[in-house]
Amino acid sequence: MKHLLSIAELGRDGLEELLDLTDSMIEVAERRIPKVPALRGKTVVSLFYEDSTRTRLSFETAAKRLSADTMNFSVSTSSVKKGESLRDTVLTIEAMGVDAIVVRHPSAGVPWQIASWVDASVINAGDGWHEHPTQALLDSYTIRERLGSLTDRHIAIVGDIKHSRVARSDVFAFTALGAHVTLVAPPTLLPPSLEGWPVAVSHDLDSVLKTVDVVYLLRMQKERQSEALLPSLREYTAQYGLTRERARLLGEDTLVMHPGPMNRGVEIAAEVADLPRAVITRQVANGVAVRSAVLFKLLSEPDGGSDA
Amino acid sequence: MAAAMPELVIRGGTVIDESGSRRADVAVDGGVVIAVGDGLDGRTVLDATGCVVSAGFVDLHTHLRQPGREEAETVETGSRAAALGGFTAVVAMPNTEPAIDSAGVVREVLDWAAKALCDVRPAGAITKGRAGTELAPMAEMAELGVRLFTDDGSGVQDSRLMRRALEYASALGVTLAQHCEDEGLASGGHMHEGEWSSRLGVPGIPAEAEELMVARDIALCRLTGAPVHFLHLSTARSVEMIRAAKAEGLPVTAEAAPHHFTLTHAAVERYDTVFKVNPPLRTDGDVAAVRTGLADGTIDAIATDHAPHAQEVKEAAFDEAPPGMLGLETALPLALRLGLPIERVLALLSWNPARIAGLTAEHGGPIAEGRPANVTVLDLGHAWTVEPERLASRSRNTPYAGWALTGRARHTVLRGEPVVVEFEPTR
Amino acid sequence: MAERERRITPPYGGVFVARKRVMDAEAVRRAVTRIAHEVIERNAGLTDVVIIGLQTGGVPLARSLAETLERIEGNGVEVPCGSLDVAFYRDDIGLRPVMPEAVTSIAVDLTGKVVVLVDDVLFTGRTIRAALDALTDYGRPKAVQLAVMIDRGHRELPIRPDYVGKNLPTRRDEAVDVHSDGVDLGDMINDRKPRP
Numbered sequence: 001m002k003h004l005l006s007i008a009e010l011g012r013d014g015l016e017e018l019l020d021l022t023d024s025m026i027e028v029a030e031r032r033i034p035k036v037p038a039l040r041g042k043t044v045v046s047l048f049y050e051d052s053t054r055t056r057l058s059f060e061t062a063a064k065r066l067s068a069d070t071m072n073f074s075v076s077t078s079s080v081k082k083g084e085s086l087r088d089t090v091l092t093i094e095a096m097g098v099d100a101i102v103v104r105h106p107s108a109g110v111p112w113q114i115a116s117w118v119d120a121s122v123i124n125a126g127d128g129w130h131e132h133p134t135q136a137l138l139d140s141y142t143i144r145e146r147l148g149s150l151t152d153r154h155i156a157i158v159g160d161i162k163h164s165r166v167a168r169s170d171v172f173a174f175t176a177l178g179a180h181v182t183l184v185a186p187p188t189l190l191p192p193s194l195e196g197w198p199v200a201v202s203h204d205l206d207s208v209l210k211t212v213d214v215v216y217l218l219r220m221q222k223e224r225q226s227e228a229l230l231p232s233l234r235e236y237t238a239q240y241g242l243t244r245e246r247a248r249l250l251g252e253d254t255l256v257m258h259p260g261p262m263n264r265g266v267e268i269a270a271e272v273a274d275l276p277r278a279v280i281t282r283q284v285a286n287g288v289a290v291r292s293a294v295l296f297k298l299l300s301e302p303d304g305g306s307d308a
Numbered sequence: 309m310a311a312a313m314p315e316l317v318i319r320g321g322t323v324i325d326e327s328g329s330r331r332a333d334v335a336v337d338g339g340v341v342i343a344v345g346d347g348l349d350g351r352t353v354l355d356a357t358g359c360v361v362s363a364g365f366v367d368l369h370t371h372l373r374q375p376g377r378e379e380a381e382t383v384e385t386g387s388r389a390a391a392l393g394g395f396t397a398v399v400a401m402p403n404t405e406p407a408i409d410s411a412g413v414v415r416e417v418l419d420w421a422a423k424a425l426c427d428v429r430p431a432g433a434i435t436k437g438r439a440g441t442e443l444a445p446m447a448e449m450a451e452l453g454v455r456l457f458t459d460d461g462s463g464v465q466d467s468r469l470m471r472r473a474l475e476y477a478s479a480l481g482v483t484l485a486q487h488c489e490d491e492g493l494a495s496g497g498h499m500h501e502g503e504w505s506s507r508l509g510v511p512g513i514p515a516e517a518e519e520l521m522v523a524r525d526i527a528l529c530r531l532t533g534a535p536v537h538f539l540h541l542s543t544a545r546s547v548e549m550i551r552a553a554k555a556e557g558l559p560v561t562a563e564a565a566p567h568h569f570t571l572t573h574a575a576v577e578r579y580d581t582v583f584k585v586n587p588p589l590r591t592d593g594d595v596a597a598v599r600t601g602l603a604d605g606t607i608d609a610i611a612t613d614h615a616p617h618a619q620e621v622k623e624a625a626f627d628e629a630p631p632g633m634l635g636l637e638t639a640l641p642l643a644l645r646l647g648l649p650i651e652r653v654l655a656l657l658s659w660n661p662a663r664i665a666g667l668t669a670e671h672g673g674p675i676a677e678g679r680p681a682n683v684t685v686l687d688l689g690h691a692w693t694v695e696p697e698r699l700a701s702r703s704r705n706t707p708y709a710g711w712a713l714t715g716r717a718r719h720t721v722l723r724g725e726p727v728v729v730e731f732e733p734t735r
Numbered sequence: 736m737a738e739r740e741r742r743i744t745p746p747y748g749g750v751f752v753a754r755k756r757v758m759d760a761e762a763v764r765r766a767v768t769r770i771a772h773e774v775i776e777r778n779a780g781l782t783d784v785v786i787i788g789l790q791t792g793g794v795p796l797a798r799s800l801a802e803t804l805e806r807i808e809g810n811g812v813e814v815p816c817g818s819l820d821v822a823f824y825r826d827d828i829g830l831r832p833v834m835p836e837a838v839t840s841i842a843v844d845l846t847g848k849v850v851v852l853v854d855d856v857l858f859t860g861r862t863i864r865a866a867l868d869a870l871t872d873y874g875r876p877k878a879v880q881l882a883v884m885i886d887r888g889h890r891e892l893p894i895r896p897d898y899v900g901k902n903l904p905t906r907r908d909e910a911v912d913v914h915s916d917g918v919d920l921g922d923m924i925n926d927r928k929p930r931p
Contacts, residue, residue, distance in 0.1 A: 017834075024820065024835040032844075033872050036823035066823070087623040107625030108509040109579025128627065130509025168509060191506035192514070300828045 001301065003122045004294050005111045006131045007172040015140065015176055018293050022141050025289035025296070028065060039068035042099040042299050047073045047090070047114075048125070049105040054260065055125055058284070059102050059134075062291035068299070071098070086110065087117050094118045099299050103127075121298040129163050135259055136169035138290040140177060142283050143214055146255055151178035156208045158184040158240055159218030159267055160229075162191050166259045167218060171199055184208055184240065188229045205240050209249045216257045217242055220267045233266055240267070247272045255279055314342055314350040315724065321356025321685055324651060325363055325673035326659050334361060336681040339724035344675060354719045354726060356685045362654050363673030364396025364426075364682040364720060366661040367636065368485075368563050369460070369539060369611035372398075372428065374420060375413070376405025381616040381702050383417065386636070387424035389614070389700040391727045393636040394717030396682035397427035397662070397671045398614075402438070403461035409433040409444040414452045425727040425735065426720075427682070429665065431456040434473050434484060440465050443473055450480045455666035458485035460539055463521050465491055471528050478534035483561075483664065485537040488521035488546070489513075489587070498627050500573040500588040508576060510626060515543040515594070518587055522546045526553045526560060535559040537664055540613050542568045542587040544597030551606040561664050562601075563611035566642040567633055569598045571707060581622045581629035582707045585615070588631075602656060603648055609661040612639050616703035634706040637699055641713035644688060685719040690731075692716055700733065751912050753919035757903055760917050763884065766900035767796070770882055771803040773898050778849055781808055783877065785848045789866055790820040790836045792855030792913055796884060800853055817841040819852075824865035845874035851898075855913035857883040860894030884913050 001014065010018075028034055044063040046056050056072065063070045073093060084092075093101065100121040103111050108128035115122040126132040143150055155174050161167045161183050174181050175198045182200040183190065194201065202208050209215065220236055230236050237243070242256065247269070250256075256268070256278040264270040272278065314337040323332045323344060333348035334341060367390060373381040383400070390398050400417060402408035408417060408430050421428035432449040436442045438459040446457055457477065463486055464470045470486075477484050494517035499505050501512025522538060526549060529536045541547055541564050550562045567585060572592055575583040583589060601607040615632025622629050643653050662672025670680045694711045696704040720728035727734055758766070778784055781804060788797025801816040822835035852866055863881060870876060884900035889907055903920070905911060910923045 021834060023838045024822070027838050027840075028823070031872060032874075036872070037868065038823035038825075038828055042829075085620045085623050086625055086628075088620075105625055107627035109626045112579050113581075113623075113625070128509055129511070165509060192501050192512055193503045193506040195503045196507070296823070297834075300834075301832050302830055 001297060003111070003115050004133050004298060005115065005122065005124045007133050007136050007169045007176070008131070010133065012176045015137070015173060018137055018290070018297060019141050019144060021293040021297060022137075022286070022289050025065070025292040026286070028292070029285070029289055035065055035067060037067045038296055039063070039066035039299055042068045043071060043097060044068050044100045044102060044295060045071045045073060045093055045098045046125075047075070047093065047101055047103045049075050049103075049110075050126070052104060052126070054284075055104065058287045059125065059291050061288045063295055065288070065292050066296055068295065071096075086113065090114050090117055094120055100295060123294060123298070126165050128165065129168070130165050131169045132165040133169050134287070134291050134294060135166050136173035137294070138283055138287040139170055139216070139257060139259075140173045141286050141290055142257065142279055143255065145282070145286070146279060147213060147253070149178075150174060153179045153213040154182070154211055155179050155214040155216060156182045156184050156212045157216045157218065158205060158242070159220055160189045161185045161218070162189050164218050170216060171197060175199070182208055182212070186230070186236075186239065206246065206249065209246060210251075212254060213251070214255045214257060215242060215250065217267045219259065219261070220263055237266055242268045242272050244269050244271055247275065250277070257283060260284065314348070316352045316354065316721065316726065317348050317350030318354045318356050318361055318683065318685060318719070318721070319348065321359045321361040323361045323675050324654055325675045326655070327674050329651070334675060334683065336683075336721065336724045339681055341675060341677055341679050341681050341683075343677060352726065354685060354721070354729065356719070358687070358689070359718055360650060360686045360688060361675065362394075362684055362686060363658045363662070363675060364671060364684045364722070365394045365639070365657040366665055366667060366671050367395050367398040367612050367614070367639075368456070368537070368609055368661045368665055369565070370398040370400055370614045370636065371403070371616065371632070372400045373404065373616060375416065379618045379702070383420035383424050383428055385700060385702045386614070386616070387426045387428060388733050389634070389636040391425040391720045391722065392700050392717060392731070392733060393638070394640055394657070394684040394686060394720055395426050395636060396684065396720060396722050397429060397665070397667055399456055399665050400428050400430045401460045402431050402433040402458065407433045407438045408449075409436050409438065411445070411448040411452055414449050414454060418452065425733060426722055427667075427671065429667065430454060431458055431460070431485070433457065434459045434464055435469070438462060440469065443469070443476065446477060446482065447480055450482050455482050456485055456537070456664075457482060458487060458539065460485065460487040462491070463487045463489045467524060467528070470525065471532060474528055474532040474534035474536070478532060483535045483537050483666070485539050486521065486525050487539050488518045488525065490517045490520040493517035493520065498584060498588075499576050500590045502573060502591060504573040504576060508579070510576070513588055515545065515590065518543055519545045519549070522549050526550075526558065529553070529558050529560055533559070535561070538562040540565045540568065540587055540611070541598065541601070541607060542590050542594060544594050547597045547601040547606055551601070554606065561608045562606065563609040563661070564598045564602060564607045565611060565613040566635055566639050567707065569595055569602065569646065570642050571595075575707065579626045581624065581626055582633065582705050582709075584626060584629050584631045585613075585633050586631040599646060602646060603652070608656070609664060610639060610643055610656045611661065612636050614701075616701050617705050619704055622705050632705065634699065634701050634703060636701070638694060638706065638708050638713065640686065640717065641715035644715045650688070681721055681724040683721045684717050686715065687718040688715050690714065690716040690718070749923045749925040751910055751921055752924055753912065753921035755920045756917055757920050758901060758918040760915070763900065763913075763917055766884065767799050767803050770898040770900065771800060771807055774800075774804065774851060774880075774882070775808065777880070777897070781812055781814055783848045784814060784851060785843060785845065786814055786816045786851050786853060787841065787870070788816070788818050789852065789854040789862060790818055793853040794818045795915070796855055796913070797853040800851075800882065815843050817843070819866055819869055821862060821865040821869050824868045826861060826865065839869075841873050845870060845876045847877050848874070850876045850879045851882055852879060853882045855884050856911050857881070857886045857894075857896050858889055860890045860892040863894045864892050885911055885918060887911050
């Protein structure tokens, strides 16, 4: 496996292999000195065209746990417009000698384009609305850790599905691992076509909450209000937010998850975010282990391994 | 020989024009066809054995990028690509920098056109700077011979302004052409909105963004009585609306680009920006409807929408890359894949667009004594593979790289001068 | 003789085909008992002794050794036993596909302990080198001793075992397989893929 570009391309076997490998990475994380020499001498570069301190640090920590060297290349959009083409930027980075490029970009498809231009391994850390594979991996791992397995579990993904790369990757991952997924969102926040998506759809959060093992909340961005996708955030919270009242409808063992950062009071009530069933901080911890697993899998294989 | 031999003879081909098809040689002298018959001779002989001799093609829709984006294409390099594709005339779109929205810029383009390998006729913008707010000086441009006006690259959003433009144009005897795209619905989109855009996570442009403006301009045509030409139709409903408008007797014409009858939105799967174009590649159903429209006369012409872009600008994220594909050198073989009778194909590429562009005096045939010698010799069976680096355009953004195609212009003659001989340009 | 699949663990990969049984189950059991006595003698008892088996071949042997030690010493003494996967410490990462076979499980702080590393076959010594590296991440042992069922020679590093079940001279291209019924000498057939 040379790249991790999408969950869709990874398949069930690839997913399970990475989740199993994550078990070993969790063990490393729990040691006194959470570090192994596995990727000593390898260099991992973060190429982030979108601000995201959290994900970038997560990858950096993941790389350092394996003794890899890291480099950061945060590109603010204004400097990109100054003229260096995406391809030139990426080839310049590669010339410095890197083994893996972790890329986040506001446009879908950039990781594929980069993978066609470089020899290094490419990891998609989020491309526009399209996919965020390591998020889906850490979400799947967290569910597996808490509920044992995803087979036949019922999972609701709530919120702005249309613009969410997290939702897309999660749908692929959860269904590949045997779960049943229901999308809950107002019509304006669903993708134009759900053809071929193995999901159910509902606009009634209350009825769905009673039936699920996991409620996965997506972040509701204020900008959606200005794009006429929502009349107001208040109305969104009233219809689709996980309020204190709604949280009481949940089954005893139902998990509440969120990719972070949370808008407390919008998609999730402040008190609900602090309940024991809300495993958001566990997701973050698992994120580093999952990313270590991905880096190890991609960089420990001999060059000339088959392309993903 | 005592009498002067004609400069040029095209020998051994089958001449096909609007009047019919016949085996004949064509003799050319002084820029004009002087004889069509058997056993003709000339100082230069262009062998047309096994080939079709046709009036040169006319492209209603080419982006030559000059002035402003010469790194992508110039009038000269674009005209060379045109000649290699069998075109003896192209209409140059006005979305240059500056736009062709005044007599001054028209004159500049005509200057460059004088040395080109095909006849280059600038189209003028409908509005100043193509900004969509004030009418451009169409009369002064028409005086220099401009016959088609469009804001192509954008559609005219303001309905009242478009009505005024049509009324004004009707007095000048020129035709307005529309790039149908409602910006409210299209904005933020980069590919067709549908199954594939949802899967790929790319913001989409719904078919309705085109259809809204097609419907509006058909209504404005009815209201003003002025002719409207519809550029690059791409959806099934657009074709259907044009069909109904023609049945009603309205003076509308329409064109379609080869990519809209050859490729679908599935081509975007790996996010290769070579497949990014506006209007975007659509569904199988839309492609089928465009093909039917070309066959049954609803769509009058094939126009390439040849849109060169330098490699660096295309090597950007999908959302950021400019839309557009090359088209001049691949139009003929793709048109042949429609499976239509050759006469219909030539109508779509030659005499129909010549009429729409107002160029029938010089282009589109018939191939007869006294007519200007703007002719192309087509080897319909010639097999070739598309190699981007070997195309004449300055740019490389063809979506057909590596395709094995059949059909190519073997020779092209412009005003009696051979500009393409044996598949190669003469200058 | 039966074919036995080996997961891709260095330096082998492919399918193991046995040619000759060099130790039967009884001989292995006797060797474990002898090694247990040697461990107790060498360390003057079992105080601070921790048994760590290397994944995967050393793990069943480690358990067996720990149980035998407890049985011999008696008095309800408990010998801590753990397992170690050295995938992250190998020196051939990037040269061949290498994945951990199981999660490392070492429940005690190894500082001040006498660690007895247990593996099934000692060959080039690289796995043991990796294991020594790994152990230092769990504390600072007082001593590390090495117990192996088979020493087949061909060392590439200065590593030597403290306790050996049997010395077995082999050709470099041969293979040795330690399993529940004994120990076999045979060959790795690399171009045959293990059955899924």
